[in-house]
Amino acid sequence: MQLWLRLPLEKSEPMENESEDTGYGSLGAALSDSWESWNSFRLLCEHSNQLCVALDIRRSLPSINSLFRWFGEPVRAAIIHTDAFLTNARGYPCLSKRHQKLITSFFELSFQVVISGQLVHSIPEESFAVFPSNDNDTINEAAPIRHELKPYVDYVAFLYQRMDPLSEQERFEINYRDFLQSPLQPLMDNLEAQTYETFEKDTVKYTQYQRAVCQALLDRVPYEHASTSQTVLMVVGAGRGPLVRASLQAAEETGRKIKVYAVEKNPNAVVTLHSLIKLEGWENMVTVVSCDMRHWDAPEKADILVSELLGSFGDNELSPECLDGAQRFLKPDGISIPSLYTSYLQPITTSKLYNDVKSHKDLAHLETAYVVKLHRVAKLAPAQPVFTFVHPNFSANRSNQRYTKLKFEIPFDTGSTLVHGFAGYFDAVLYKDIHLSIEPSMPTTTMFSWFPIFFPLRSPVYVPSGYQLEVQFWRCCAPSKVWYEWCVTSPVVSPLHNVNGRSYWVGL
Numbered sequence: 434m435q436l437w438l439r440l441p442l443e444k445s446e447p448m449e450n451e452s453e454d455t456g457y458g459s460l461g462a463a464l465s466d467s468w469e470s471w472n473s474f475r476l477l478c479e480h481s482n483q484l485c486v487a488l489d490i491r492r493s494l495p496s497i498n499s500l501f502r503w504f505g506e507p508v509r510a511a512i513i514h515t516d517a518f519l520t521n522a523r524g525y526p527c528l529s530k531r532h533q534k535l536i537t538s539f540f541e542l543s544f545q546v547v548i549s550g551q552l553v554h555s556i557p558e559e560s561f562a563v564f565p566s567n568d569n570d571t572i573n574e575a576a577p578i579r580h581e582l583k584p585y586v587d588y589v590a591f592l593y594q595r596m597d598p599l600s601e602q603e604r605f606e607i608n609y610r611d612f613l614q615s616p617l618q619p620l621m622d623n624l625e626a627q628t629y630e631t632f633e634k635d636t637v638k639y640t641q642y643q644r645a646v647c648q649a650l651l652d653r654v655p656y657e658h659a660s661t662s663q664t665v666l667m668v669v670g671a672g673r674g675p676l677v678r679a680s681l682q683a684a685e686e687t688g689r690k691i692k693v694y695a696v697e698k699n700p701n702a703v704v705t706l707h708s709l710i711k712l713e714g715w716e717n718m719v720t721v722v723s724c725d726m727r728h729w730d731a732p733e734k735a736d737i738l739v740s741e742l743l744g745s746f747g748d749n750e751l752s753p754e755c756l757d758g759a760q761r762f763l764k765p766d767g768i769s770i771p772s773l774y775t776s777y778l779q780p781i782t783t784s785k786l787y788n789d790v791k792s793h794k795d796l797a798h799l800e801t802a803y804v805v806k807l808h809r810v811a812k813l814a815p816a817q818p819v820f821t822f823v824h825p826n827f828s829a830n831r832s833n834q835r836y837t838k839l840k841f842e843i844p845f846d847t848g849s850t851l852v853h854g855f856a857g858y859f860d861a862v863l864y865k866d867i868h869l870s871i872e873p874s875m876p877t878t879t880m881f882s883w884f885p886i887f888f889p890l891r892s893p894v895y896v897p898s899g900y901q902l903e904v905q906f907w908r909c910c911a912p913s914k915v916w917y918e919w920c921v922t923s924p925v926v927s928p929l930h931n932v933n934g935r936s937y938w939v940g941l
C-alpha cells in the first residue's frame with residue numbers, strides 16, 4: 434500500500450533580512466512552506482517508503498531553489514490546475530516558461546502529470562479539432578477534442594514530445610539510475626573481463642590521456658632531439674592495454690620515440706595484454722610486467738608514469754598508495770599522469786537512496802559508501818573540494834591521511850532541507866590543463882566511466898532555512914586498509930560514521 438500526500442507546491446518568500454526562526458515575516462504573517470508539512474509527516478512516519486507526494490501546481494511558483502528540494506523526494510504526481518495555464522495569442526492554454534521548465538524536469542524524473550480543474554479558456558470553436566501552436570512550435574497532428582480538458586492535456590503532451598531524445602550515454606545509464614553499487618576494489622580484487630570491456634568503451638577518457646601524453650612528450654623532448662632521444666613511459670595498472678595504445682598513438686602523433694613498460698597485477702588482464710601486443714605487433718616497443726607496482730624492481734627509471742587508478746571519489750581506489758609505491762622508479766624530474774586529483778562533496782536530499790540503504794536494517798549499510806548514478810536527487814549546495822593528492826610526491830614526511838571540515842551554505846531561498854547524505858565526485862589533472870572530471874560544475878562531457886559516490890547519513894539531518902551545514906571528513910590509513918569516517922557537526926551533531934572502518938574500507 435502507498436499513501437500519497439497531496440500538497441500545494443507553495444512557499445512564501447521571506448525577505449533576506451527577516452528572521453526565519455520565528456516563522457513570521459515582517460507583516461506578522463506566518464510563512465508557509467508545504468515542504469515543511471511533508472517533512473513533519475514523514476518524520477512522524479519514520480521515513481516510511483510507503484509515503485509519497487502529489488503536488489498541486491497553481492499559477493504562482495516558489496523560487497527555483499525551493500522547487501529543487503522536491504527532486505529528491507518521493508513525488509509521484511504533479512497535478513496542474515487549469516488556472517495555472519496562461520492563454521496564448523490564439524486563445525489556447527499554454528504555460529509560463531518557468532512552468533514549462535518545471536514540467537520538463539518532472540518528466541525527466543518520471544513524475545506523473547495530472548490535469549485538474551475546469552475549462553477556463555474560451556477556445557475558438559472553429560479550431561477545436563486542431564491543436565494550436567505555442568511559441569511557434571507546431572503540432573501537425575489534428576486531434577478532435579473529446580473532453581473539455583483535452584486542450585490542456587494536449588499542451589502537456591506537446592511539452593513531453595518537445596523534449597530531446599535520450600543521448601546514447603543516457604540510454605546506457607538509464608538502468609543504473611539511483612541503483613546502489615558497491616565501489617570496485619581493483620587493488621584487492623581482480624576486475625572481471627566484462628568490467629574492462631565497459632571501461633574500454635569510454636573513448637573520451639582515453640582521448641584525454643592521449644592528449645596529456647602528447648603534451649608531456651613534447652615538453653620532455655624538444656623537437657631537435659626527437660629522433661635521438663627515447664622516453665621511457667610506464668603504464669602502471671595497464672589493464673588490457675588501452676592506455677598503452679593511447680601512449681603509443683601519442684608518440685606517433687608527436688614524432689617522439691618511446692619505450693613502454695606495461696605493469697599489471699591482474700593475471701587475467703595480463704593474458705589479454707600479451708595477446709593485444711602480439712596482435713598489434715608492438716613486441717619491440719612494449720614490455721609487459723606481471724606484478725604489483727608497489728613491489729616491482731624496475732630495470733630502469735621512467736620519464737613518464739601513466740596510471741588510471743581513480744575511483745569516483747578520486748583516491749578511494751587507493752591510487753595514492755599505489756603511486757607512492759610506483760614513484761620509486763620515476764626519475765626525480767619525471768612526470769606523473771595524473772599529476773593531481775581532488776575529491777568533492779555535496780549535500781543531497783535523496784529519500785529513495787536513504788530508504789534503499791535503510792531497508793537492509795543494519796548499521797553497516799548506513800555507513801558504507803556506494804557508487805550510484807544519481808537521478809532523483811536534490812543537490813542542495815555547490816560541491817566543495819575535500820582531499821587533494823599530488824604525484825609524484827617525494828617529500829620525506831608524506832602521509833595519505835587527511836582531514837577536512839566543510840561548511841555548506843544552502844541558498845537562502847531554498848527553505849529548510851533534509852540532508853540524507855553526501856554525493857562525492859573527483860576532478861583529476863592529467864597534465865597541465867588536461868582534466869578528467871565528474872564534478873558537476875566542470876564535468877568531462879560524455880565520459881561515462883565513473884558515477885558519483887554516495888556517503889549516507891545514519892539519520893537524515895534537518896537543516897532549518899538560513900542555517901549552515903557543517904560536515905567533517907577523515908581519510909584514515911592502516912597497514913592493511915584505508916577508510917573514510919564522517920559526521921555532521923552543525924546544525925546538529927550526528928554520530929561519527931564508520932569508526933575504525935568497521936563497516937566500509939578499501940583493502941591494501
Ligand SMILES: C[S@@+](CC[C@H](N)C(=O)[O-])C[C@H]1O[C@@H](n2cnc3c(N)ncnc32)[C@H](O)[C@@H]1O
Nearest residue numbers: 619620632670671672697698699725726741755
Ligand atoms: C581502473 S583499472 C584501469 C585499467 C586500464 N588502465 C584502463 O584505463 O582501462 C585499474 C587497473 O590497475 C590495476 N592495478 C591496481 N592496483 C595495481 C597495483 N598495485 N599494481 C599493478 N596493477 C594494479 C588493476 O588490476 C586494473 O587493471
